[in-house]
Amino acid sequence: xxxxxxxxxAFEPKKPTYALIGWPLGHTMSPELHAQxxxxxxxxxEYIGVAVPPEDLAEAFELAKRKLRGINCTxxxxxxxxxxxxxxxxxxxxxxxxxxxxxxxxxxxxxNTDILGFAESLTRDGIKLRGKKVLLLGYxxxxxxxxxxxxxxxxxxxxxxxxxxxxxxLQQQLCEAVPGAHVSVFSRRHIPRDIQxxxxxxxxxxxxxxxxxxxxxxxxxxxxxxxxxxxxxxxxTMKLANPKKTRVRDGMFMLVMxxxxxxxxxxxxxxxxxxxxxxxxxxxxxxxxxxxHEKYGKQNIVLCGFMGSGKTTVGRKLARLTGLEFVDAxxxxxxxxxxxxxEIFAEKGEAYFRDRESAYIRELSEREGIVLSxxxxxxxxxxxxxxxxxxxxxxxxxxxxxxxxKNLSYSNTRPLLDKPDKQAETRRLYNARKGxxxxxxxxxxxxxKISEVLEKLVKSF
Numbered sequence: 001x002x003x004x005x006x007x008x009x010a011f012e013p014k015k016p017t018y019a020l021i022g023w024p025l026g027h028t029m030s031p032e033l034h035a036q037x038x039x040x041x042x043x044x045x046e047y048i049g050v051a052v053p054p055e056d057l058a059e060a061f062e063l064a065k066r067k068l069r070g071i072n073c074t075x076x077x078x079x080x081x082x083x084x085x086x087x088x089x090x091x092x093x094x095x096x097x098x099x100x101x102x103x104x105x106x107x108x109x110x111x112n113t114d115i116l117g118f119a120e121s122l123t124r125d126g127i128k129l130r131g132k133k134v135l136l137l138g139y140x141x142x143x144x145x146x147x148x149x150x151x152x153x154x155x156x157x158x159x160x161x162x163x164x165x166x167x168x169x170l171q172q173q174l175c176e177a178v179p180g181a182h183v184s185v186f187s188r189r190h191i192p193r194d195i196q197x198x199x200x201x202x203x204x205x206x207x208x209x210x211x212x213x214x215x216x217x218x219x220x221x222x223x224x225x226x227x228x229x230x231x232x233x234x235x236x237t238m239k240l241a242n243p244k245k246t247r248v249r250d251g252m253f254m255l256v257m258x259x260x261x262x263x264x265x266x267x268x269x270x271x272x273x274x275x276x277x278x279x280x281x282x283x284x285x286x287x288x289x290x291x292x293h294e295k296y297g298k299q300n301i302v303l304c305g306f307m308g309s310g311k312t313t314v315g316r317k318l319a320r321l322t323g324l325e326f327v328d329a330x331x332x333x334x335x336x337x338x339x340x341x342x343e344i345f346a347e348k349g350e351a352y353f354r355d356r357e358s359a360y361i362r363e364l365s366e367r368e369g370i371v372l373s374x375x376x377x378x379x380x381x382x383x384x385x386x387x388x389x390x391x392x393x394x395x396x397x398x399x400x401x402x403x404x405x406k407n408l409s410y411s412n413t414r415p416l417l418d419k420p421d422k423q424a425e426t427r428r429l430y431n432a433r434k435g436x437x438x439x440x441x442x443x444x445x446x447x448x449k450i451s452e453v454l455e456k457l458v459k460s461f
Contacts, residue, residue, distance in 0.1 A: 022074035117258030130154035138201035285321035300392030307376035396441035
């Protein structure tokens, strides 16, 4: 639930309630994320968003102190809120940035859990900062978090951005907070060539302007890129990386972990790594649905690909991850016709089957909120492609041929492969169709492992 200030004034919680305050709050994932954390920990609580203009911060804070158990702060309130607090945690004070406030016994205590989320992102990827040469893009609140952690861990930090004077302010702040910190400021034209780690703290590349990056290229020794942006999950900055030598991470894990730590501060609940991993996957799924609606204007996700490419298996898992309903077009056809597809082929031939398939695809395409798995030959008819793409994003599972052959070896229900030389017929059909799948699909996803396909799929659009 997202509230305006006027609505927040009238709001009276019916259960323990927490909120995110910021301006604006157009694309936040926090309410969905905290709802998952509440469910995982068995808390009967609510999390709302409140759009608070800067001039209303003091009033909103007093209302929150009276009505809520705690709040998160985002842009532009992370620094301004400090003067309203009774107490500030050491890291938050050094950072001049508070993103979490707990209300206890009439007192407001400020913390920064962004730094914990950032630290755990690096730990998850096995990144050690001591002695590393790190480039930080930006100098705002998120930049301060990243910078502070880097210098406390012994990194050699370079800060850059469009306004060197603002970068210099952050440099001075860091040197005062961490004696002996190694911090330099360079313009983007004079970035050191031996940079090893690149951190983007800026909003450049965030949806809807996701095709721009704060850099035109990465230093050639870059080993790791972390972009605090999570929408899109693969940012323009991450795309600059050479996948053969540079690992990348978006900001979603950082978001999940800072939220988990905020709930620990508020209620004392602890989350296991496995719980956080599950919530991370589900949050990617929620983001995929959000992007499906907002970026593409579509309601459904449609999977196509050669027989045996894993469309049904992946589709079921994707539906669970996104909260959408799963429908297998072949199984739907069999249920409506009261016969197996092999029986329809044997009794009435392929032409009849294709006509019925098209009719049911048109029917299914009129639904909203489904993951639809198509039969291997469905996209051979343009009318089927047109039908599913009216309401759905068409994704091709480009499963490697050796994996398809292995999957098909377990099946004896593929009428098109009922030939003396099944392997030769499989290869012939695969070669005839593979170009069609690439041509008609909005996105192609390739991996031999189901788990990798699923991860790539939810980040592919």
